[in-house]
Amino acid sequence: MQPLTELSSGEASVRRSDQVTTLRDVGLVPWGDIEDSTGSAAAIPYLLAAIASGDEAAAHDALDRLRHRICRHGFVVGQATAVTVPFLWDLARRPQTRCRAQILLLLRSIADARQWEIMAAAYPKLRHRGHHVEWESAARRAVRAQRGAIPRLLAEHDHELVDATKALACTLAE
Secondary structure, three states: OOOOOOEEOOEEOOOOOOOOOOHHHHHHOOHHHOEEOOEEOOOHHHHHHHHHOOOHHHHHHHHHHHHHHHEEOOOEEOHHHHHHHHHHHHHHHOOOOOOHHHHHHHHHHHHHOOHHHHHHHHOHHHHHOOOHHHHHHHHHHHHHHOHHHHHHHHOOOOHHHHHHHHHHHHHHHO
């Protein structure tokens, strides 16, 4: 497994879509070199670990904090978003994760994010100020890259999870 250390046009490289990234790989990401909405993304591995912990209250709290960092206001993504998405997919696949439906809804928000793209279309000069449009596009691609997990999630017995999966699938079909 290759480390995720190459940074290009402001985004950390993500492996090909056929290579699933699991929480075991979280240490391969140079989190300190990546920014989220609060500054350094160095706290993201700890938030992912709390989501995976099995403690329902800790998982929900960590997911709320992570959402604020990678999809602020439910539609503003940043540099760390695309790199975090494969780990969210891994957590959503795990039956022991306490907030799987909420993770899928976060993935849906990320897949819907077009804040910077819309702004750049209206004001073309913005496209040349930073990498926000590229980060947004990379985040959407990262969500789509692992959509192969959807059929298995739709087969689950948890109705809330199935509803969230259907909502994400509808967003990805657009």
